[in-house]
Amino acid sequence: MATITFIESDGTAHAIEAKCGWSIMENATKNGVPGIVAECGGSQTCGTCRIYVSAEWQTKMDSPTADEVSIIEFAEDRTPGARLSCQIEMKEHLDGLIVRMPEKQYSM
C-alpha cells in the first residue's frame, strides 16, 4: 500500500490509498478525485489527465516518451513538470507522492 496526494489548483488536497500496478490516473478516477478527467481512459490521446510533478519526484519516474510530450504540447500546457498521469504506473517507491492538478484539463 502507498499513498498519493492530489492537490487541486485552489489548494484542496485529496490523499488516497493507492494501488500499485495501476496508473496514477486510474488511482485518481477510481477514487473519485476531482480534476482528472481522463477522457480517453488512458490511451494517451486526450491530454485531460495532466498533473504537475516536482523535479524531485520526476527523478524517481521514467521520463516521458515523445508521444506523451507531444500530447502535452497539444494541450498547450507549458507548466513545468507537466505529465500525463495515465502514463505513470504507481509503484511502491513512489509512496508519499504529491502531485498538483491544473485548474482546467481543457484548453478551450
Added chain:
Amino acid sequence: MQSFEEIDFFSDNSLTYDPQPYFEYLRSKGPAVRLPQRGVVAVTGYDEGLAIFRNEERYSSYNAAYGPNPLPFEPVGDDITDQIASNRGDRSTFNMISTYDPPDHTRLRLLLKGLLTPKRLLENEQFMWRLADGMIDEFIGQGSMEFISGFAGPFATLVVADLLGVPEEDHKKFRRIFTEAGMRLGSIDGVPPQESNPLTRITGHFYEYIEDRRKNPRKDVMTDLALTKYPDGSLASVDDIVNLSAFLFAAGQETTVRVMAAMLMFLCEDPALQARLRAERSLIPNFIEETLRMEGTVKTGFRLNKVQTEIGGVELDPGTPLMLVISAMNRDPAKFESPHEFRPDRSNAREHLAFGRGIHACIGAPLARAELKVTLERMFDQTSDIRFDEAKHGPAGSRKLDYVPSYQARGLAELHIVHDAKA
C-alpha cells in the same frame, strides 16, 4: 398512446423522435431505476453513470452490443466473472473490443493506441481538409442536397480508410460498400440480413491487404498496420488486425455522421447562431461539444453487473444488465444548468459523456472532433448560407424531421439542405 410506465423502450418507435420526456420520467424516479421490462436497470444520473464507466472491475462490457436481450446463461453465485468469460462462444456480439473485459480488452486497446498516434492523427487531419474540399466541389453547384448520403457518410468512411492506410485508388470501392448499407446499431426494425453487412466485405479487403504487405512490405501506412506489434514485441495476429480495422469502420461511421447532421440542423434552426459562428470561427470547438452533449449519437450503452452492489438506491444482483442512458446523463440538471437548452458557449459542455469514459472510452474521439471541425469550417468557407430544404422538412414551426429507429443510436435519418455557394 401508452403511458411511460407501460412503454417498452426497446421496441417502441414512438420514442425515437424525442426520447427526452421519457428519460425525464426515468430521472424523476431516481438516478437509477429498474424498468418493468426485461430486468434492465436504467441509469440517468451523471455521477452514477461516470462511476460505472470508470469501474470495469465491477461492470463487465459483455452485453455492450447485446443490449437488453436475455442472457445466454443463468447467473449463479456472488461473482459471475468466470461465467461471463466462459459464455462468450464465438459469436461476434460477445467478441469485439467494445464487449471485452481486461485482459483481452487491454491487448486490443493497446494495438489501437499504436495506430492512433499523435503523428498519425495529424496526417489524417490533413487528409480530411483535402477530402472535404473535393467532396464539397461535387455538390456545391447543385444548390440543395441530402447531407448524410451526399457528404457525411462517404466522408466518414474515407477518413477511416485513410487512417488505416487504404490506398487512395481503392477509396471508391470503400465508398460504394457503405452507400447501400443502412443503420444497424440497436435497430428497432430488426437486424438487417448478413449479406448486406458492409463489415463482411471490409474484412475481406483487409485480409488481402495485410497478407500482401506482410509478403511485400512497402513504405506505407498499411505496411505499418500489417506489422503492428503487441506490447510484448510479438507480431499481432492477422485476425486481430483485420477485426479491429473493420470495427473502426463500424464504430466511426454512423456515430460521426449523425453528429455532423445534428450540427447542421442546429445551424439551420438558428440563422443568428450560424451567422455568429461564421464570423467567429473560434467558437466552433465549443459549439461542437454542445452538439455532442445535446445530440450525441450513442443514446445508451450497456454493462453487466458482476457482483452484488447498489447504484442510486437500487440493489443489483450479479448478472443485472445496466443501461447507461448517456443522452440523459448529458442532461442531468445537477451537472448542466438548464440542460435542455442549446448553449454554444456553455462553459462545461465538454464534460459530456457522449464518448463514454474509462477503459472503453471512444478511442476515435480526437478523430471525430477533427471531422466535425473540418466539415463545418469547409462548409462555411464554400457557402454563404445553409438552411433547411423546406420542400422536404416543412416550414419553421412545423418541421418534419425523422430519426433513426434505434434504442441505442440517436440521429437524423435524413437532412435535406439548401445552400448558397460563395460568390
